Amino acid sequence: MTLAQKVLMALAAHELSLQRIKSLTAEIGLHLGRCENRFDLIGPKPANPYPELGDLPWPNGSEEHWRILYDEKGQRRTHMWEAFRSWSDEEDRGLNDDEVSAYLLRQGCVHCTRAWYFVRERKKERRDLGNFRRSLRALGKSAIKALDSLP
Numbered sequence: 375m376t377l378a379q380k381v382l383m384a385l386a387a388h389e390l391s392l393q394r395i396k397s398l399t400a401e402i403g404l405h406l407g408r409c410e411n412r413f414d415l416i417g418p419k420p421a422n423p424y425p426e427l428g429d430l431p432w433p434n435g436s437e438e439h440w441r442i443l444y445d446e447k448g449q450r451r452t453h454m455w456e457a458f459r460s461w462s463d464e465e466d467r468g469l470n471d472d473e474v475s476a477y478l479l480r481q482g483c484v485h486c487t488r489a490w491y492f493v494r495e496r497k498k499e500r501r502d503l504g505n506f507r508r509s510l511r512a513l514g515k516s517a518i519k520a521l522d523s524l525p
């Protein structure tokens with residue numbers, strides 16, 4: 375394989391990896407957006423007195439609902455959010471990946487469990503991206519040498 379072919383391959387692999395990370399991030403957001411953690415705290419959706427005006431949003435976006443559902447940084451308090459803030463029973467540390475999985479299984483939230491699966495896939499993809507970046511740098515160094523040896 376020529377240097378030019380190697381560069382093309384590495385660039386394509388790097389770009390594909392970035393695209394996969396982007397789509398995994400979208401997937402994670404989609405599933406987390408469906409989590410209904412703490413919806414029990416805001417109560418059931420009230421009957422709509424004006425059905426002709428269409429469906430009322432619930433949660434209704436009020437300050438009160440916001441405080442129940444989101445933290446001070448504006449992050450949704452999903453089961454995954456809780457898992458990341460949970461503490462190990464045996465040691466003074468947060469939960470590791472396997473413990474997060476177990477925690478989410480106990481909560482029985484299909485949305486957070488799915489989101490967590492995609493979070494783990496994204497972690498793997500980010501490791502690959504790191505490898506592709508190193509390949510690109512190595513190819514960059516080869517390219518500099520190749521240019522230097524041109525007449």
Ligand SMILES: [Zn+2]
Pocket residue numbers: 409410411452453454483484485486487
């Ligand atoms: Zn959840």
